[in-house]
Amino acid sequence: MKQKPIHPALEPYLEGKVLLVNKPLHWTSFDAVRKIRGFSRITKIGHAGTLDPLASGLLIICTGKFTKKINEYMGMEKEYTGSITLGASTPTYDLESEPENQQDISHITEEMIHAATAQFTGPIMQVPPSHSAIKKDGKPVYLAARKGIDVELEPRPITIYSFEITRIELPVVHFKVVCSTGTYIRSLANDYGKALGVGGYLSSLCRTRIGNFSLEYALSVDAIGAEIQHLKNSYIPPAGGYTDAV
Structure with missing residues (x-):
């Protein structure tokens, strides 16, 4: 799937980020991935190890180039x-x-x-x-x-x-x-x-x-969405540069 243009404030997500997500009960792991993809419009995104819908807790989601690290994270204790x-x-x-x-x-x-x-x-x-x-x-x-x-x-x-x-x-x-x-x-x-x-x-x-990633530092999906929106809202385009929010 080809990556569509995204808000320039979210370029770091294309470069690659590791997001620690506190998956709620009754969500599938893909529900969390889909929600964050909707917030960010990043095409290249995936999770490092499924959590059943009846389980909650730490879910690692990788974006951009960091998706190459998914197998590494999946292999951790x-x-x-x-x-x-x-x-x-x-x-x-x-x-x-x-x-x-x-x-x-x-x-x-x-x-x-x-x-x-x-x-x-x-x-x-x-x-x-x-x-x-x-x-x-x-x-x-x-x-x-x-x-x-x-x-x-x-x-x-x-x-x-x-x-x-x-x-x-x-x-x-x-x-x-x-x-x-x-x-x-x-x-x-x-x-x-x-x-x-x-x-x-x-x-x-x-x-x-x-591994060394703890639930203590994980954010809810909504908190990650709010963080992404804050990045967009606080972005100051260079003179003569980007003006419209994606």
């Missing part, structure tokens, strides 16, 4: 906080589908909850969710899963650098995880529930860090 609800499971491993297979958790102790994290720490093999965008035979596997077709995915090597239980409010267990790229926290929640013998699903998730 990630940090997440969230919650796992024990005593049931869901087909999607999160709240995109209804909980089922309800189980009694009255025998689950705090000691068991903390101890179960050990088997998911370090280099492990993880099977991605069948409801994911991973492609098999050229098609995303979630298309088959949504039709009730069983999809077998091979386990993949990942690394969980730390898996800490931060609060227990049964049936909800709160956690913080630091992991390698390619880790599905939904699968971790499902596998953790299985390890405890009662099932579990991911009930909330927030990405708090990617």
